[in-house]
Amino acid sequence: MSRTHTKQSSAQALQPESYKPLSRNEIAYLVAHDFPDGAVVNLGIGMPTLVADFLPADREILLQSENGILGMGGAASGADIDLDIINASRTPVVLLPGASITEHTIAFAMMRGGHLDYSVLGGFQVAENGDLANWLTAGPDAIAAIGGAMDLAVGAREVIVMMEHVTKDQTPKLLPACTYPLTAAGVVNTIYTDLAIIDVTPSGFVLRAILEGLTVETLAKKTGATLAISDKLTVIRRNAQGEPVYKAV
Amino acid sequence: MIDKIKHSLEDAIAPLQDGASIMVSGFGEAGIPFELLRAVLDKGLRDLTIISNNAGTHEVGIAGLIKAKRVRKIVCSHPRPINSETFLAAYRAGEVELECMPQGTLAERLRAAGSGLGPFFTPTGYGTLVAEGKEQRVIDGKGYILEQPLHGDFALVRAHLGDRWGNLTYRWAARNFGPVMCMAAKHSIVQVNRVVALGDLPPEQVMTPGIFVQAVVAVGGER
Numbered sequence: 001m002s003r004t005h006t007k008q009s010s011a012q013a014l015q016p017e018s019y020k021p022l023s024r025n026e027i028a029y030l031v032a033h034d035f036p037d038g039a040v041v042n043l044g045i046g047m048p049t050l051v052a053d054f055l056p057a058d059r060e061i062l063l064q065s066e067n068g069i070l071g072m073g074g075a076a077s078g079a080d081i082d083l084d085i086i087n088a089s090r091t092p093v094v095l096l097p098g099a100s101i102t103e104h105t106i107a108f109a110m111m112r113g114g115h116l117d118y119s120v121l122g123g124f125q126v127a128e129n130g131d132l133a134n135w136l137t138a139g140p141d142a143i144a145a146i147g148g149a150m151d152l153a154v155g156a157r158e159v160i161v162m163m164e165h166v167t168k169d170q171t172p173k174l175l176p177a178c179t180y181p182l183t184a185a186g187v188v189n190t191i192y193t194d195l196a197i198i199d200v201t202p203s204g205f206v207l208r209a210i211l212e213g214l215t216v217e218t219l220a221k222k223t224g225a226t227l228a229i230s231d232k233l234t235v236i237r238r239n240a241q242g243e244p245v246y247k248a249v
Numbered sequence: 250m251i252d253k254i255k256h257s258l259e260d261a262i263a264p265l266q267d268g269a270s271i272m273v274s275g276f277g278e279a280g281i282p283f284e285l286l287r288a289v290l291d292k293g294l295r296d297l298t299i300i301s302n303n304a305g306t307h308e309v310g311i312a313g314l315i316k317a318k319r320v321r322k323i324v325c326s327h328p329r330p331i332n333s334e335t336f337l338a339a340y341r342a343g344e345v346e347l348e349c350m351p352q353g354t355l356a357e358r359l360r361a362a363g364s365g366l367g368p369f370f371t372p373t374g375y376g377t378l379v380a381e382g383k384e385q386r387v388i389d390g391k392g393y394i395l396e397q398p399l400h401g402d403f404a405l406v407r408a409h410l411g412d413r414w415g416n417l418t419y420r421w422a423a424r425n426f427g428p429v430m431c432m433a434a435k436h437s438i439v440q441v442n443r444v445v446a447l448g449d450l451p452p453e454q455v456m457t458p459g460i461f462v463q464a465v466v467a468v469g470g471e472r
Contacts, residue, residue, distance in 0.1 A: 045330075066352060067276040067422050083279060084421040090277035090330060101421060103428040103456070104276075105360045108353035112373060136378075143340060144349035147327035150373045151353035185376035185392075 019213030021194040022236070026244045027162055029054040030236070031120060031192050035061050041118045042066065042111060042152055045089045047162045048120040052087075064116060066148040068107040071099030088148065111148065112155040119156030121149060123163040123191070125178040128204040128225040130188040132161060133180035146183075153184035165193035165222050172224030174198065174205060195219055199230070206230050209246060212237040253415045253465050254444055258288035261438050261466040265403060267294055268321075272359070272404040272430040273301040273311060277330065280423035282407040282440045284468040286310045289405070295319045300359075300401055302352060302426060304328035304336035315339045324399075326352035351379060356429060358399035363432025363461070368395045404434030408457070411441035412448075415462030416455045424456060431461040438464040 022030070028050035035041060037059040043051050052074055055061050063072040065087050072087060073094040081092045095101075110116060125133040132153055135146050153159055166172055174191065190208075191198045196219055197209040206228045210219060212235045220227050234246040255261040262285060265271070271289075275281035289297075290313050297320050304323045305312030312335035314320050323345055328336050339345045350358075351373045361369055370393035374380050384395040406427045408417040417439060419427055431437040444467045 065422075067279070067425050069422055082421060084423040086277055086279050086422060101424060103419075103424050104352075104356040104426045105429050107425075108356045112353045112357075112371070141341075143329060143337065144347065145327045145329050146349055146351050146379070147330075148352045150351040150377065150379065154373050154375075155353075182377045184373075 017214075017218060019211050022211065022244060023194075024050055025054070027192050027194060030197070030244050031160060031162060032056065032061075035059070035118065037061070039117045040064060040115070041120065042116050042156065043088070044119070044121040044149060044152060045147065046122040048122060049087065049089050049091070051120055051162075064107075064110055065093075066107055066111065066152075068102045068104060069093075069095065069099065070102075070110070071096045073099075108148070108151055111151045114155060114157060116152075116156040118158050118160055119152040120160045120162060121152060121183075123161040123173065124180050125173050125175055126161055126163075126188050126191055126200070127175050127178045128200065129177075130186040130200045131178050132159070132183045132188050133178040134161075134183045136181045138180055149183050153187045158189045159187045161188050161191045163191070163193060165195040165219075170222075172222055175224040195222065197236070198227070204228060207233060209234045209236050211235075212247075251459075252413045253459070253462060254413050255464050255466040258284055258440070258466055258468070259292070261285065261440070261464045262288050262292060262405075264436055265289060265292065265294055268296045269294070269403055270298040270300060270401045272401045272426075272434050273299055274404070274406040274425065274427040274430050275310075276302050276422070276425040278306060279421075280407050280419070280425050280427055281310050282405045283310050285405040285407075285438060285440050285466075286314065290314055290317060290319065296321050298322045298324065300324040300399065302326050302355065303330055304333055304347075306330075306332040308335055312336060315345055318344060320345050322346040322348065324348045324350075324355075326350055326355050350374075354379075354396055355399070356426070358396055359426070359429045359433040361396075362398035362400045363429060366398060368397050370394065371396055399433065401430075401434045402436065404430040404437040406430055406437060406439045408439050408441050410443055410445050410450060411439055411462075411465040411467075412445050412450060412459070413465070414447060415439070415457075415459030415465055416450050417441070417457040417459075417462065417465075418450060418454060419456055428457045428461075431457050436463045437461060438466070440466050440468045442469065443467060
């Protein structure tokens with residue numbers, strides 16, 4: 001925890017908390033641009049669905065949907081809308097040339113059988129050992145809804161979680177242990193939040209990238225478990241087009 | 250002569266009885282056999298167990314049966330995607346039971362039932378509430394839970410084209426649970442957009458072979 005804000009300008013030093021959290025679209029942009037060419041990816045319902053809108057045009061990234069589609073395009077509009085072609089969030093989508101459609105056991109064999117490179121899921125909580133909670137809160141009125149989340153969390157080669165860094169009442173969502181019921185144990189590889197990108201390693205959370213203007217101390221306070229810092233730490237800043245990009249520290 | 254074509258929805262669902270367990274195809278609203286479900290409602294059947302991915306939307310289909318208090322229990326993976334208010338209200342009022350499981354486990358339990366398999370080990374749900382009360386085993390360092398085949402009395406399925414032997418095709422992603430539910434149920438009843446003549450479906454394009462189907466009824470429409 002010794003390497004901190006060494007490159008801050010004097011203006012930032014006077015106002016160290018001057019930062020604008022990433023929007024949901026900006027988080028989706030970062031996730032989309034970190035996939036390598038040829039990656040096969042499942043986007044879970046909720047925030048992960050936004051990733052489809054930001055996939056870089058110069059890479060072929062194959063989207064799989066749990067309802068049997070491989071090679072899914074973006075949202076359908078106008079005459080392209082067919083209510084028999086929908087994504088996991090029940091939104092009408094288009095199919096790319098080369099797409100295929102199958103029935104449910106084959107669709108889930110893709111997910112459970114280790115055939116997906118990445119699964120991107122939303123999250124309520126992630127623990128430092130990689131446990132994920134994203135299906136049931138602890139409230140008395142909570143109603144179970146699992147869907148494909150447990151299959152995706154266990155079956156994909158890498159599990160990425162997208163979520164806000166803290167809850168609406170500022171409670172950390174990155175914790176020593178989840179307090180909500182688990183979706184799967186020890187499965188999360190990387191967490192993209194509105195403040196940072198954090199890898200889950202055998203020794204716990206490791207900060208890979210931090211939002212420009214945010215200090216590591218402040219981020220650590222918003223993180224419920226110990227946060228180590230990668231020796232390859234980068235800063236997330238917005239370029240002239242307003243797109244989030246990485247900058248070496 | 251084999252002729253599985255029924256000439257009305259009432260004829261097609263004639264074998265259904267109160268207390269039946271009924272698999273219902275569909276994901277979201279794609280592949281839901283709305284016309285068959287409406288016929289089940291009109292027939293006045295009650296005390297039903299519905300096995301489906303979701304728990305119905307708006308006040309039609311499965312939700313229509315729930316609203317009319319005909320459903321004793323819902324077995325599904327996700328009972329509250331958008332527009333699921335009918336189920337949520339009935340569940341909170343204690344009018345319907347819920348058994349929720351991972352979607353891949355639902356599909357695989359149906360496949361096991363339709364394929365003559367017994368219970369199977371899966372890592373999905375290991376270390377979670379889903380594992381409670383089930384046999385668990387660590388094999389080569391990986392944890393598994395034992396899941397049972399999921400049988401049902403009937404399947405109500407929406408397909409696209411069907412012939413009198415029960416061969417089926419499906420439109421786009423409306424296929425989803427249709428094929429595996431036809432395999433898993435004792436008696437599968439399929440509504441199709443159009444009945445075609447025997448031989449019209451290219452054999453290599455048949456998605457559900459007729460052996461898994463007991464009744465086919467045309468409802469018209471291309472969707």
